[in-house]
Amino acid sequence: MRQISIYDTTLRDGAQAEELNLTSDDKLRIAHKLDELGIHYIEAGWPGSNPTDKRFFEQIKGHVLTNAKLAAFGSTHLAKTTPENDPNLAALLEAETPVITIFGKTWDLHATTALGISLERNLELIANSVGYLKARVDEVFFDAEHFFDGFKNNPEYALLALRTAYEAGADRLILCDTNGGSMPFEVAKAMEAVTKSLPDAEFGIHAHNDSEAAVANSIEAVRLGASQVQGTINGYGERCGNANLCSVIPNLELKMGMKTIGKENMERLMVTSHFVSETANLRPFMRQPFVGVSAFAHKGGVHVSAILKDAKTYEHIVPETVGNKQRVLLSDQAGQSNILFKAEELGYDLKKGDPTVNRLLKDLKLKESMGYEYSVADASFELLLLKALGKPLNYFHFRNFFVVDAKREEDPEPFTEATVIVDVKGQVEHTAATGMGPVNALDRALRKGLERFYPNLREMRLLDFKVRVLSGAVRDTGGTASFVRVLIESGDKKERWTTMGVSHNIIEASWQAVVDAINYKLFRDDQRDSAE
Structure with a gap:
């Protein structure tokens, strides 16, 4: 069984996503959650680029990680400096992480146009930076930025850049689809070339998702020899995001028989996914494969009837292996099976053909149509x-509500008052309340009439x-x-x-x-x- 190391860059590449902003404390919480998940490497940020990352690296020194190694991220040294006096490399070393990942140009266009240097000088930057860092830290990974575009444009130079990093001491060469435009067949062609050119080297894959192929590209790279996948939780990242580790991990482990974080840890995948979303103040994506709440949700009556007999009829894995669960939805497409499943889930014993089931199904379809x-x-x-079972709740009986909204010229906000009349345990309660809008006012007025009888409502x-x-x-x-x-x-x-x-x-x-x-x-x- 091949061991594939999982390198998480949620705290760095993922944090570059639009609408995603993490404080240093947020990063600390996520780092510990990733460590609990069994992630092997956590790329925590670029210490020389911003105050938040610098503060995080100072804070994390007082914390212990059980499973993960922390990595600092940066670039090769500036063309006008040497490694010894380069501020970027100095900041990486000051972070005191056991792993440093640096990126360098492997696309000739970027060397000559973006950096404005010769191709030979670009190779010197790669060799000097990798060699300088490798003498000072345990592991150095080289991110071959824009590798697949570089390989398509000038394969000889792209491979030479990789060889330069390898001979300078890089522990792993990471092939980056930085623009996210490569297809799996293009990744396959490049993987065949690099493994032939450098048969003793260790490779990783870092794919962006601009063509909706990041997960497929990552899996293809592993199939052809890559021993590390870089990605983010929930696929967060710049532009369209990065390879989604919540999909990569179960695909490798469950579909391809490879070892990643281990099947026991994989049961924490869904809770980790949602934890990262909540910490980032983003709503979890319902239809996300494997860990979305809709990933194993069934709505059609035919589907539900089948999964009640054998879940494999409409589920490609057992949901619990990734911490998820099977759900049956109720809608106008529901059949008796949906009703029976939901009733059993709620603790009610109903049988197929029961008049209650047919009555409830008819009522459900009518209401769904509205x-x-x-x-x-x-x-x-x-x-x-x-109600269908003949057990309607009788905690109170509605008689009347009246809501008034008004706003005068001098009022900064509208004024809302609600009046409610209800029967509660044989007594008539007539209450009124103001609120921030009609719903809030109604809620407060109703509670005012009920809390004397039902104190728990407070x-x-x-x-x-x-x-x-x-x-x-x-x-x-x-x-x-x-x-x-x-x-x-x-x-x-x-x-x-x-x-x-x-x-x-x-x-x-x-x-x-x-x-x-x-x-x-x-x-x-x-x-x-x-x-x-």
Whole structure:
């Protein structure tokens, strides 16, 4: 079994992505998470380029990594300097990492145009920099920048640049598809050439994703001899990103029989993916292969019926191997199998052919045609299921709500007041509250009337609020019109849940979602009390 080392550059190359900004503390947290995942090398930044990276390298010296080696990143020395007096190389050594990765030009166009030097001088920069660093640190990796473009344009010079780095002492030669435009067959051609030219050298691959081929190119390079893959968690990176390690790792380990971080560590892949997204304040990509929440989600009734018999019918791996799980969605495409799966998941014992199932399925399809989306609002679905089972919740009974929005010339913000009348345990509660907008005012007024009877509602919080206009949703009257769908995510000290409302009126849709959220909270509290 071949061992492939995984080199993560999320903290450097990934941090160059648009909308992704990491503090030095963010980098520390991510570095420890990558170490727990079993990553072999963590490229932490360019110490000579910015204050954040410099501060990170100072902070990380007080931390212990169990699995990963830390790498500092930089370039060959400047053409007008020598290695001994080059500020970039000095900053790399000051970082005191066991590994240093430097990039150099292997495309003749970049040497003559971008750097404005001769091809011979470019080779001197590579040799001098690698040799100088190798005498002072354990490992030196040479990133052959733009290698594949250079190989296509001038293969003799590109190979000569690699040989120069190798003979100067580079431990591994990293072939970089810096512009991200290479195809797998082009990577294959280049890999065959480099392994023939330098049969004793160790190679790595660093692919960008501008042609949506970074993962495929990385796998192809490994297939043809590369022993290291460089990439980022979730494929973050400049422009279209880098090779996504969340796809590269399971493909190599599960599909190609190679050892990367180990199958035990791979079970942490999804949680690591989401941790990095949350730390970067970016929403996880739902449809990301392997680790996205939709990667093993099934919506069509035919699909669900099949996976209940054998998951292999529609799943290419066991989801748990990458820390994911199988999900069944509810929609207008659902069949009885979807209902049965979700009911069992929620702890309800229903059988195929049960009138409740058919009744619920009919109701579900009707509501979905109006714009309800139960696949993203499990709490509202469970309340719908309880109603179908003849167990509707009766914590309170709605009578009336009234909302007033007003703004005067002198007011910086609109003024909102909501009045709510509900029956609670045989008593009529008539309450009013102001709020930051109608939904907030309604929520506060309703809680004001309920908290005296249900004190636990004080610990409930509205965490997220989303509105979508649904043009052309079909009404139960057979006509067409625009509906508004409101999704509310709520939470308490123990869990989070999502509820939904749909109406032509955004206030009514919001009210439905708020009522469901409160009912679900009270229902779950009753369940926990019964279990105790």
